[in-house]
Amino acid sequence: MDFLDPLERTQVGSDVGTVVIARALDGPATPIEASWRDYIFAEIWSRPGLDRRSRYFIAIASAASSNGPVDVLDDYVRGALTCGDLSLIELREAALHIAVYAGWSRGVELDRSISRCAETLGLIPAAFAPIRGEPWNPQERVQQGIDEFNAVMGFPGPPPVTPFFEAGIDNFVFGEMWKRSALDQRSRRWITLVGVSESCAPTPIKTHFHAAMASGNCSAKELQEFVLQYAVHAGWPKASIIQGAVIAMIRNFEAGLGWDA
Known part of the structure; x- marks a missing residue:
């Protein structure tokens, strides 16, 4: 039997962590601090199952949604910008996206983190497209939302029969x-998967994980890896719910069945 060297694991964690958060890791003074280096960075962030850009989206959305320490969120944002895996405008857009799926308070939390890190790094503010820059016909916008829902989710969007569906889902979200x-759609998908996972709402969880595969945005193996990355901030009990849903949706998808089969 081969044995793994704990010193090697510590070195891997230190090397990976320094890149991920764009600063040298402090020597741990407590077990929880040591676990960041020796487990989260050494054994999760170093896994080959997801590209680093995807892990950043999952980690940033999860940290923003968990109402945890702002310095943890700042570490991820600074690291993503420094590595060049995410641009400033992509992060600004991610804040808007997480606002929809986790609430505007969480979106503001991320947006403020981005501002802090951008100022520290001396970045020029990123220009952004207006929410909508041209006039529109309200009925056409509803139909455009229904069509986009179909493209993203793989089944028709909800009819505008309530304010939530009309003004929320059809008009704005889609x-x-x-x-x-x-x-891009794949990046939005990771943020969305964190948001629906945080909701613990069975239907959004099932539909979005199934759609992630049906759209080609994510593979089954990547979704399995998502659960582990998500668990870092959500905790293992909540992630276990998502693990069960992922297994069920993979089974349905590979059998050619819908999310509700």
Whole structure:
């Protein structure tokens, strides 16, 4: 039997962590501090199952949604900008996206972190496209949202029969936000998966994980890896719910079945 060297694991964690958060890791003074280096960075961030850009989206969205220490969120944002894995405008767009799926308070939390890190790094403010820059017909916007929902989710969007569906889902979420070009669909998908996972709402969880595969945005193996990355900030009990849903949706998808089969 081969044995793994704890000193090697510590070195890997130190090396990976220094890159991920763009600063040298402090020598741990407590077990929780040591676990960041020797487990989260050494054994999760170093895994080959997800590209680093995707891990940043998952980690940033999870940290923003967990109402945890702002310095943890700042570490991720600074690291993503320093590595060049995410641009300033992509992060600004991510803040808008997480606002929809985790609440505007969480979106503001991320947006303020981005501002702090951008100022520290001396970055020029990023220009952004208006939420909508041209006049529109309200009925056409509803239909555009329904069509975009179909493209993203793989089944028809909800009819505008309530304010939530009309003004929320059809008009803004899919009629405007998902159509914005500053983030590609795969990136938006990771943020969305964190948001629906945080909700613990069975239908959004099942539909979005199934759609992640049906759209080609994510592979089954990547979704399995997502659960572990998400667990860092959500905790293992909440992530276990998502693990069960992922297994079920992979089974349905590979059998050619819908999310509700």
